[in-house]
Amino acid sequence: MHLSIIQVLLLIFFIGAILKVAGWYLVKEIGTGMMMFWTIFWLAAGMITAFPGVTSYFAGLVGIGRGADLIIYVSLVVLFFAVFRLLVKVERLSREITLLTRREALKEGDGQKK
Numbered sequence: 001m002h003l004s005i006i007q008v009l010l011l012i013f014f015i016g017a018i019l020k021v022a023g024w025y026l027v028k029e030i031g032t033g034m035m036m037f038w039t040i041f042w043l044a045a046g047m048i049t050a051f052p053g054v055t056s057y058f059a060g061l062v063g064i065g066r067g068a069d070l071i072i073y074v075s076l077v078v079l080f081f082a083v084f085r086l087l088v089k090v091e092r093l094s095r096e097i098t099l100l101t102r103r104e105a106l107k108e109g110d111g112q113k114k
Contacts (some may be wrong), residue, residue: 007049014046 050094
């Protein structure tokens with residue numbers, strides 16, 4: 001198997017990403033589920049990089065001409081969904097912060113009147 005320079009660079013990046021995920025897990029910045037998800041994600045990215053013919057096979061199954069196109073389409077859908085989820089969470093957190101701030105302000109206001 002002959003790897004191109006970009007494949008080698010990407011594989012080095014993916015290994016670094018896995019090590020970073022492991023580090024975050026060890027210092028308890030992420031939980032087990034998140035660690036497993038990202039480790040599997042980076043391993044899958046590494047496998048696709050090392051064996052790009054696999055994506056061409058799956059692209060053909062769904063009627064897309066090239067494996068790279070399939071990766072781009074799937075990536076865009078996943079990214080848009082992730083952005084949507086983040087926006088929903090930010091909006092929810094904003095509402096929760098507003099409610100907590102109001103409650104605290106009312107508590108302080110009641111405390112000063114007594």
